[in-house]
Structure formats: structure tokens, C-alpha cells
Amino acid sequence: MTDLPPGEPAPPLAPPRSAGQSALAGVFDLDAQLTPAEREWQQRARRFAHDRILPTIDDDYENAYFRRELVAELGAAGFLGMHLEGYGCAGASAVAYGAVCLELEAADSSWRTFVSVQGSLAMTAIALFGSDEQKRDWLPRMATGEVIGCFALTEPDGGSDPAAMHTRAVRDGGDWVITGTKRWIGLASIAGVAVVWAQTDDGVRGFLVPTETPGFVATPIEGKLAMRASIQCDIRLDAVRVPDSLRLPGAVGLRGPFACLNEARFGIIWGAMGSARTCLEAALDRSVSRHVFGKSIGAFQLTQDKLASMLLEYQKGVLLALHIGRQADAGGLDVTQLSVGKLNNVREAIAIAGAARSILGGDGITNAFPVMRHLANLEAVRTYEGTDEIHALVIGRALTGESAFH
CATH class of the missing domain: 2.40.110.10 (Butyryl-CoA Dehydrogenase, subunit A, domain 2)
Known part of the structure; x- marks a missing residue:
């Protein structure tokens, strides 16, 4: 790394962060990009994740325990099938749903996955392809969490x-x-x-x-x-x-399950960035609290380069998710973009988690930090709803007009 060119002023130093301030404050703030209604959903999910998931998630992960009592609470918060209209569902925007997925996965992928399976897969299948009787029978009870x-x-x-x-x-x-x-x-x-x-x-x-x-x-x-x-x-x-x-009367051929998978992929595009944010914040906090060679590790050029690269990919991933969400709300989403978002955001979230682990050093492999939990979860997220390879071929088909699947 080199010094600034002669005569070029140095950039101003960022003010020190106060206790409780977001690790990313002043650098990138998704909240400012959201409408008041979207922000209300986001903040509700953030509070739920902080108050109901984070206090027990390390023990639940260690003990392979699914905390079923949270299901009804997710329903009461309106998160289950929130993007659907009627039948007790909130009818929220795509961006609002995405912001909720990001906040839940910032706590743990398992709970964003639950919301995806319940709402984006099972409930969406009924909403899109079910009879009126099936919708009346199942959707209201699934929206409250009474039926999983x-x-x-x-x-x-x-x-x-x-x-x-x-x-x-x-x-x-x-x-x-x-x-x-x-x-x-x-x-x-x-x-x-x-x-x-x-x-x-x-x-x-x-x-x-x-x-x-x-x-x-x-x-x-x-x-x-x-x-x-x-x-x-x-x-x-x-x-x-x-x-x-x-039988779902409207489901004919593979377009039925694929339509539901597309809804779930949308949630993953946002959720993966929640995991990335948590890992980035953990690394940033550690970089200013751990001292070696007489100063914080965050004062070293190599550490700052890692943090800057992590922030770039996180910010690009969130803005990509927001762009895809705005397209969905406008009714102009090309489904190839779902493959772009899923492939990029999960891949980059894994890279961010890996870089965070390196900054944490040996302690990064312990449960004193959430990074290895998120990294392991992201490897599962990378596989379901279409692997990297499948999404790469979807994008390749759109680019070339040639299918490599057969």
C-alpha cells in the first residue's frame, strides 16, 4: 500500500463510534432507502430478532433445538405469508418482505428459512394454485402459525x-x-x-x-x-x-413449484445479506477492541483492506436486493434476476463471513462470535433453492439463448 500523492489532503477521520451505535453507521444505511411502511416492517423484524431469537440462538444451534413457541409469535407479528393478499395475510410489499428476511437472518438463517418455507413455499403454493375452498381452509390458520x-x-x-x-x-x-x-x-x-x-x-x-x-x-x-x-x-x-x-387445481407442470421457489429465492437474496451484516459487524467490533503490537488490529492496513472489501460487497448485495425488490413491486421483475441475486449474494455473504473469521483469528472458530454459525448456515443456503451451478446456468441461458441443462 502507498501513501497519498504529494499535496493531496488526507480524508477526514471518522468520529469514534459511541456505545450501542451500529458498526456500519455513517458508512451505509439501508434504513434511509426504505419507505416509512417498509421501515416499520424492518424495525419490527429487527426487534423480534433481537428480543426473541438472539438470546437463545447459540444454545439452540448447539443443541439442535427448534424453538417452536416462536411460530405463533411470528404469526402475531404478521411475518407469515406477509407478501400475500387476503386470508389473514398482510399484503406487504416485496421490499418490506425482503427487509424482514434480512433482519431475521441477521440473527440466524433458521428463522428466515422458517418464514420462507411457511410463506414463500407452502402458503404461496396454496395462494397461487389452490381452490377458493383450499385458500379459506388453510391460509388463515397458516398466517397465524396455528398450522405449519x-x-x-x-x-x-x-x-x-x-x-x-x-x-x-x-x-x-x-x-x-x-x-x-x-x-x-x-x-x-x-x-x-x-x-x-x-x-x-x-x-x-x-x-x-x-x-x-x-x-x-x-x-x-x-x-x-x-x-x-x-x-x-x-x-x-x-x-x-x-x-x-x-389436489391444487391451478398447478400444472413444473411452473407450479418453480413459481414458489422464485418467491423463496427472493427472500434468500435479502436474508444472506443479514448474515453478512452480522459477520461484518462482529469483525469490525473486534478490530477496534483487540490490540496487538501496541495498537488495535483495525489500525493495520491489511485489516482495513479486508473490512473495506467486506463493506463493498455487503453494500452492493443490499442494493442489488433492493433493486430486485423494487422491480418486483413494480411488476417488472425478470426471474433471471432472481438467479443473479441468489448467486451473487450468497456467494459474497460466504466470502464476507470467511474474511470476518480471519479478522477474529483463532477466537473466530468459537461460539463467542456468531461468524462460524452463520458461515455454516450459509453453506446450506448456498445449496437449497438452486445451487450456484444451477443459477449460473440460468444466467448463461439468458445470455446465450442456449440451455446447458440437457
Whole structure:
């Protein structure tokens, strides 16, 4: 690194941060970019994360414990299905929903994931493709958290190729009989209803399967080193019989599950930046409190270079999320942009978390700091709702007009 050119004035020093002041104050402030209504949602989520998630999340992660009592509280706060209209849902803007996802994931990915599975996947499937009776029956109870939903699409042999799913639904009189297996299904063991996607003679269709139906078995996956405060399951469907009234009438082909996945990807674009912010703040706080060689590590050029690079990628990621949110609210969102956002923001959040760990030194691998928890969770987020490779190919297809999937 070099000195300033001769005669060029040095930039003014930033004033010292006061106790309790945001680590990023005066450098970048998302709050100023939000409307009053969006900011109210954001602040509500920030308070919820601070008061209800953070006090126990380290223990919950360590003990692989899902704190179910928070579900009703999330419903009471209006976060479940908040982007949907009617049926007890808030009808909030896309940007407001994104800001909530960012604040929840700043505490832990598990709770943004819960809101995504419940609202963006299960409830959105019913809202977009369900009958009026199905919407009236399920959505109000799911909005309050009385009923938890899950979204059963991924299978053991290939999450990235849902067109090749093996689960089948066969018509038998007025019923459907569903047989197959699903894997990595969030919330399945505590859900009251599963949105199950299955092949039929007429292509992929969606079904609402009450989880007490005989033949439906959900088993939590053990041994996870990420998303430990959340639940993901294997599902076995052994000749599960449901009436035709529980088929989603508007879901025809893969456009059904893909529409729901797009909603979930939107939440991830924002949520990943919440994890990134927490890691950046932890590194920044440590950089001014830890002293070596007679001064804080934040006074060294290499540390400041790391922090500056982390801030750049965080700020760009948040502004990308905001841009995509504004496009969604204006009704002009190109779904390729969801792949741009998911690929960039999760990848950069992982890089920010890794840089934060390096600034924290050896202590960074302990639970005295949240960084390794976020880093592990982000590796899971990187995989679900489309891997890096899948999103790169979506972008490549848009650029070239050529599909590399087959």
C-alpha cells in the first residue's frame, strides 16, 4: 500500500463510534432507502430478532433445538405469508418482505428459512394454485402459525432436476394414491400439511397432504452441521391416499413449484445479506477492541483492506436486493434476476463471513462470535433453492439463448 500523492489532503477521520451505535453507521444505511411502511416492517423484524431469537440462538444451534413457541409469535407479528393478499395475510410489499428476511437472518438463517418455507413455499403454493375452498381452509390458520406447512419437492436422487422426480400420484376413483420419497424437506415433522409434488399421467401436479394421513412419515435428518436450529426431514409416502379435493387445481407442470421457489429465492437474496451484516459487524467490533503490537488490529492496513472489501460487497448485495425488490413491486421483475441475486449474494455473504473469521483469528472458530454459525448456515443456503451451478446456468441461458441443462 502507498501513501497519498504529494499535496493531496488526507480524508477526514471518522468520529469514534459511541456505545450501542451500529458498526456500519455513517458508512451505509439501508434504513434511509426504505419507505416509512417498509421501515416499520424492518424495525419490527429487527426487534423480534433481537428480543426473541438472539438470546437463545447459540444454545439452540448447539443443541439442535427448534424453538417452536416462536411460530405463533411470528404469526402475531404478521411475518407469515406477509407478501400475500387476503386470508389473514398482510399484503406487504416485496421490499418490506425482503427487509424482514434480512433482519431475521441477521440473527440466524433458521428463522428466515422458517418464514420462507411457511410463506414463500407452502402458503404461496396454496395462494397461487389452490381452490377458493383450499385458500379459506388453510391460509388463515397458516398466517397465524396455528398450522405449519412444508413443501415436498426435492428427492434423494436429485434436487436440481425436479422433472425427473420419482414420486407418483395415481388416480383411484375420487382419490389419488401417492407413493415416493422426499428429502431435505423443511418443517415436515412438525407440519400439519405438506404440499407434495408428484408425477401423474398428466405431468407434475401438487397435492395438499394432511400429515396425519396414513402412510405419511417424516423423519428429521440428524448429523447436520448447519441449520441446526431448524428442522429438515426425509419423507416417505407409502400409498398415501388423498381426495381429489386436495389436489391444487391451478398447478400444472413444473411452473407450479418453480413459481414458489422464485418467491423463496427472493427472500434468500435479502436474508444472506443479514448474515453478512452480522459477520461484518462482529469483525469490525473486534478490530477496534483487540490490540496487538501496541495498537488495535483495525489500525493495520491489511485489516482495513479486508473490512473495506467486506463493506463493498455487503453494500452492493443490499442494493442489488433492493433493486430486485423494487422491480418486483413494480411488476417488472425478470426471474433471471432472481438467479443473479441468489448467486451473487450468497456467494459474497460466504466470502464476507470467511474474511470476518480471519479478522477474529483463532477466537473466530468459537461460539463467542456468531461468524462460524452463520458461515455454516450459509453453506446450506448456498445449496437449497438452486445451487450456484444451477443459477449460473440460468444466467448463461439468458445470455446465450442456449440451455446447458440437457
